[in-house]
Amino acid sequence: MFPKLDPLLHSELRLAVMSILAGVDEADFTYLKKQTGATSGNLSVQIDKLTAAGYITVEKGFKGKMPRTTCKITPAGQEAFSKYVEALKEYLSAGK
């Protein structure tokens, strides 16, 4: 019996965002946009979904006079991401 893949993470853009955030302390919205190549609107929607699931936290503030949105993965997000990767590995090893 294979573990079910987390539907929230099994989406290209959300998975890319989680992959970036899993390797850093926190990341700016502009950095995520540049790394994923997504549009601002699309990225905002996906970030909202990850935030609602408790996988990431979003902090809005200012750096100097410029508005800054910072995203950070939560412990629940780290766990979900690890489980997702483990599940993928199981799928792949079963397919060999």
Next chain:
Amino acid sequence: MEQNKEMTAQESLQLISNTFNNSRKEILRGSAKYFMLWGALLTVTSLVVYLLWHFTTKPQWNFLWFAMPAIGYPLAALIGKHNKAIPQSEVSKMLSGVWSVFGAFAITLSAIAIFLVPMRVSLIIVIMMGLAECMSGVLLKNWPFIIGGFLLGVGGAVFAMLVMGDAQLLIFTLGGVLLLVTGCIMKLQYK
């Protein structure tokens, strides 16, 4: 990038791996700038102090070393401002930590050696510098940096014991070139 694209397990793992690697490369490219900055400053400062000491025979020119952090830290802050959107990873934080600790030891020991207790500060600093370069190599999993740092630390220590006076400074010129080369390799490697 689409949010609803159906992905296979293979594609998902590939996406994770690619995204993670691209992000890692961008972060380490940001760290490379600091290696290049401090490498260039160390090379120039050591050469200037060496030449002035050599041709005037006045060791007081060593006070010029304190100009290095005075110039370097504002420039490093400027690079940090330019890189503000680039996040910190565990590796970039550890690299920054290793070299900050080295800087704090080097500046404090130099000041103590000049004003309080005379000591062979070149010997101590070159060993610490080799160690910091070695540790950077370990963090980046880069054997040339590990070997370069080891040779700088051990070779520099022997050189500092055998050679006296202004010529000792040339080991720091070599150290500066090593940092500069490390930065250039990182910039190219993580392109």
